[in-house]
Amino acid sequence: MDDARFAAGLDRIILLTVLLNDDMNRGLAADGLTPSRTSLLWTLRRLGPSAQKDLAAAMKIAPRTVTGLVDGLVATGFVSREAYPDDRRAFLVTFTAKGLTAIEKLEADQREFGRQLFAAMPSERFDGLMAGLDDVLATLHALGLRSPF
Structure with missing residues (x-):
């Protein structure tokens, strides 16, 4: 008897995950972003200007992967990459004005979506x-x- 209830609960969680994932992907694509690049932006927001190796450690991904993400974000104008002040071999990643506007919009959109989902509950x-x-x-x-x- 509980198996059917548990399956129904899991079905709802899966449906919720699919709906939120599809909505997120559409919204990010409209802003010229991908989930992976956005994850890097959230991490940069949390850490502040950071070396790529620090972003990789915080995101628990390979430094080479961060390099690819940063390359894409630099090419689309969301972040800048400059020589790290204390280590010429490292790079400091910072938000551009476009990137800062984008992350602030994402934060505002997230707050608004939370209100839409839960305010009437x-x-x-x-x-x-x-x-x-x-x-x-x-x-x-x-x-x-x-x-x-």
């Missing part, structure tokens, strides 16, 4: 949703799944 139901999601995330972590950053 009764407080008790929202609290229950949050608690349930925390339980799901804790279980996923216990199973060895980790956030990439």
